Amino acid sequence: MTNLTGKVARIGRAVAIALAQEGLDVAVNYRARGLEAQEVVREVQLLGRKALAVPADVAIGSEVARMVATVRDQLGPVDVLVNNAGSARPQAWREIQEADWRAVLDNNLTSAFLVTQTVLPEMCARRWGRIVNISSGAVQMGGVVGVHYTAAKAGMLGLTRAYAKATVTEGVTV
Numbered sequence: 001m002t003n004l005t006g007k008v009a010r011i012g013r014a015v016a017i018a019l020a021q022e023g024l025d026v027a028v029n030y031r032a033r034g035l036e037a038q039e040v041v042r043e044v045q046l047l048g049r050k051a052l053a054v055p056a057d058v059a060i061g062s063e064v065a066r067m068v069a070t071v072r073d074q075l076g077p078v079d080v081l082v083n084n085a086g087s088a089r090p091q092a093w094r095e096i097q098e099a100d101w102r103a104v105l106d107n108n109l110t111s112a113f114l115v116t117q118t119v120l121p122e123m124c125a126r127r128w129g130r131i132v133n134i135s136s137g138a139v140q141m142g143g144v145v146g147v148h149y150t151a152a153k154a155g156m157l158g159l160t161r162a163y164a165k166a167t168v169t170e171g172v173t174v
Helices: 011-021 034-046 061-075 098-126 147-170
Strands: 002-006 026-030 051-055 080-084 129-133
Touching: 002 011, 002 061, 002 098, 011 026, 011 034, 011 080, 026 034, 026 061, 034 051, 051 061, 061 098, 080 098, 098 129, 098 147, 129 147
Parallel strands: 002 026, 002 080, 026 051, 080 129
Antiparallel strands: none
């Protein structure tokens, strides 16, 4: 079973469909786009797989815990996690305030940490799991979205490498 966090348009939709085509059931997380999430669920179901749309702000630990419990209860344990949550808030560096910084880092980086921390213990106990973190080319190029976005996506790269190294002997690939 796959849990896909974040945007259900574009990348999220494509990932959900590809995973369903590979034979996985899919839980689609959304924060505000419930209709789009339900459409992805319908598309996955048309491929003969189980699917579920689960609302949650994955930058809030209690909502992550509730989301993962719902997914586990309805579809089983998470075998594959795709961290795709994020937001781009285009701002020049001079305009970025602390609240902007925190919001972008929470949406793009803290969310991946919280969901990973929640599903990883079960993956390690089963000695199998896959985690895919979606980042951005802004890490390499600096990006035009803003320094907060670039920093968050660079953090995602570091988070990915650290989890990969920490779980390599436990059957989990990050």
